[in-house]
Amino acid sequence: MKGIGTVQIKMFDGMVRELKEVRYVPQLKRNLISVHTLKTSGLKLSIRDGIFKMTKGSIGVLKGIR
Numbered sequence: 642m643k644g645i646g647t648v649q650i651k652m653f654d655g656m657v658r659e660l661k662e663v664r665y666v667p668q669l670k671r672n673l674i675s676v677h678t679l680k681t682s683g684l685k686l687s688i689r690d691g692i693f694k695m696t697k698g699s700i701g702v703l704k705g706i707r
Contacts, residue, residue: 643667653704679703 695703
């Protein structure tokens with residue numbers, strides 16, 4: 642691990658979200674998002690029919706294909 646910081650992610654609907662305390666590992670070839678870290682920040686996870694969704698209350702925060 643090289644460092645911890647904040648990144649911005651452009652979502653499928655054009656909105657830009659910010660992830661805090663993201664760890665940077667230069668040896669990884671792909672970007673990873675820790676589900677555990679998102680869950681501890683109060684987000685709820687659901688995976689149904691290959692669709693990955695993270696919500697906070699009734700607001701959708703992240704959505705992707707598993």
